[in-house]
Amino acid sequence: MSELIASVLDSSERVDLREFVDGLRGSDRERYLLRNDIINAFERFCQESGRSPDYGTKSFLGKLIYFTQEIILEPESFYLIIRPVIATQESYRIAEDYSVEPLTIQQLLDVRDRFVNQFHPEEGSSFAIDFGPFYDYSPVVHDPKNIGKGVDLLNRYLSSKLFQDPHEWQAALFNFLSLHHFQGMKLLVNGRIQNRQQLSEQTKRAIDFVSKLPGERPYEEFRYDFQDLGFEPGWGDTSDRVRESLDMLDALIDSPDPTVLEALLSRIPTIFTIVLVSIHGWFGQEGVLGRPDTGGQVVYVLDQARSLEEQLQEDLRLAGLDGLGISPKVIVLSRLIPNSDGTRCNERLEKIYGTDNAWVLRVPFREYNPKLTRDWISRFEIWPYLETFAIDAEKELYAELQGKPSLIVGNYSDGNLVAFLLARRLQVTQFNVAHALEKSKYLFSNLYWQDLEPTYHFSLQFTADLIAMNAADCIISSTYQEIVGRPDSVGQYESYDNFTMPSLYHVVNGIELFSPKFNVVPPGVNEAVYFPYTRRAERVPVSSDRVRELLFHLDDPAQAYGQLDDLDKRPLFSMARLDRIKNLTGLVECFGRSPELQERCNLILIAGKLRTEETTDNEERDEIEKMYRLIEQFGLHGKIRWLGVRLAKSDSGEAYRVIADLQGIFVQPALFEAFGLTILEAMISGLPTFGTQFGGPLEIIQDGTNGFYINPTNLDETASKLLTFVESCDRDPQRWHEISNAAIDRVYSTYTWSIHTSKLLSLARIYGFWRFTSEENREDKLRYIEALFHLLYKPRARGLLEEHAQR
Known part of the structure; x- marks a missing residue:
């Protein structure tokens, strides 16, 4: 350059x-x-x-x-x-x-x-944070286009280690297989096999034994003969599957191959209990969506929990363990809120609908100041309570799981920090999910952190991010650009590579972007709730009528603002919480500045709140006031309908379909969107979707094929793109159907929960093996992380707690 x-x-x-x-x-x-x-x-x-x-x-x-x-x-x-x-x-x-x-x-x-x-x-010089030296022990991706495919590199690296130093790595593989058990029940390899050499010899004997059995012979019928050879349950539910697993092990011992390594580690049972950490929001199944800080994260985690349990059940069945009384358990760890405002967020334990053994476990914050800790606390203010929350949560998890979890997955900055604290204490594998790092959302947030500190406390959040992302064994991102952006834009994690917080610290190397810990695993859509509008047999007429009445007719000032003059116009629809980043007010202004768009369309918004007195969130209050100003400024009465409701999940799915019945359009105008679950929900419902070009939608939507990009900062251009599509659909109604069908196909081919959880569990097993084999090399980095936690994070958290005590 x-x-x-x-x-x-x-x-x-x-x-x-x-x-x-x-x-x-x-x-x-x-x-x-x-x-x-x-x-x-x-x-x-x-x-x-x-x-x-x-x-x-x-x-x-x-x-x-x-x-x-x-x-x-x-x-x-x-x-x-x-x-x-x-x-x-x-x-x-x-x-x-x-x-x-x-x-x-x-x-x-x-x-x-x-x-x-x-x-x-x-x-004088500033305190410098540099994680660079701690990544010298692990492999790195060399080509930027392979960032986010960390598991591929890791498998090649581990296989090469097995090949280059077979004795050491075969011993590591033997030790790894020997340590697994479930609540006292030995799995995989028993004491009859004492070392790597015996493992190789007995594997060949076991292959010869099962090869002589009928292919579909149930494992239980030869279990005891198999144990005499040194092998315990976990290799398969039938003789054929056991033989497949042992063939992989034999091949791996004799001639290591990354594909074989991944296949073997992906199928052996090492994951039984999973903890998904989601702390800050109103986490519940009813009456919470649309409240500040929740929405997408609650939907994501609940859907993930259901899918993980289902996939674990299938994996354990195929491993031959379901007949032994071994069943998986998934815990969503969240915060108990005593003043729960009519929700179930004050209940310690709540079963997740549609599951056999998945639960929301809520642990309260310690009551340093009951006036605060008994109520919801903003994600920007939550930091002083997380360490003691992790200590208390550890005890609760032991009680619920009768032991340690197999995997801990953090969500968002606070959940990731708690995941680190728990994983460090429990010595288990830690995964991080962020999706929306605030540093990328608020420009200059690190440079001018001192001005923003009274409201956002970014010094704590960014420090927590550095701690959690470097401690994690694996970081799950929804998109490639979430990690390193695009040729013309910096990624969320890339923004942590180096930055300054003046008068606090310099980050010289905040995260190794080429580390194999990064993996792109997009979330999916709950297909029981969100499905194409054309599948009318699966739609509930009562729900359709109720949602249609709400969207277009209900005259209730507590729930709806504005009546539409002409219901024959094509509906433009959007659904999000009212904050600056989601930019619903930007969409209203875009609509208001285009008389041509107003002639052809109505604008319908589902946006949580209608009145400022209903919210304690300052940003939401500002957006509510701005919305009213824009409606008056552009004279949008009769052309816009604003619903301040919290839809039940089933009704939210039907809302997309009702709009699709009328050949409407979904618009997602966020100034930045890390991924875009509402985009997936709209597309699978059959709605042509216009999504922001800033963030994850660029990897979901293929512009002009199954949706469209918009620049939400260019209101006139956005209005023009919408108008062009509307006019083309008016001229040729088939155009709407072309985009609708392509949108549906796009989601089903790439963004389902079964794809997501199958990949996630495979990663968990592989990174668990990597963690086991590289434990010595991780300790120095973890000590460095602990120093940052105790010397940087805790003193600032203590200062914020003292502020809270004065309120």
């Missing part, structure tokens, strides 16, 4: 660069610009200076601007932060005389600090 800078400076384009930068400076004020600002400013520069239409793409300067992520302006120099390829960053200082100086990460962080603290510069 330095060659591209040289190409600009060694040509006549150096003058253009000077003019562009001078224009950015304006009246000599220092400025800090991010990529979107830079691109827009360069487009204006090209137009105002009369450059040719292709100058922005053909010139050296245009190419340089495309790769530039940040520009920092100082009086006599400026800095370019360039991203030549995904997950790679370069920084340069360009002086007044056009001399170019490359910057180290530490120098760049100092520049950022100086920009923030220009009026109060600090002396």
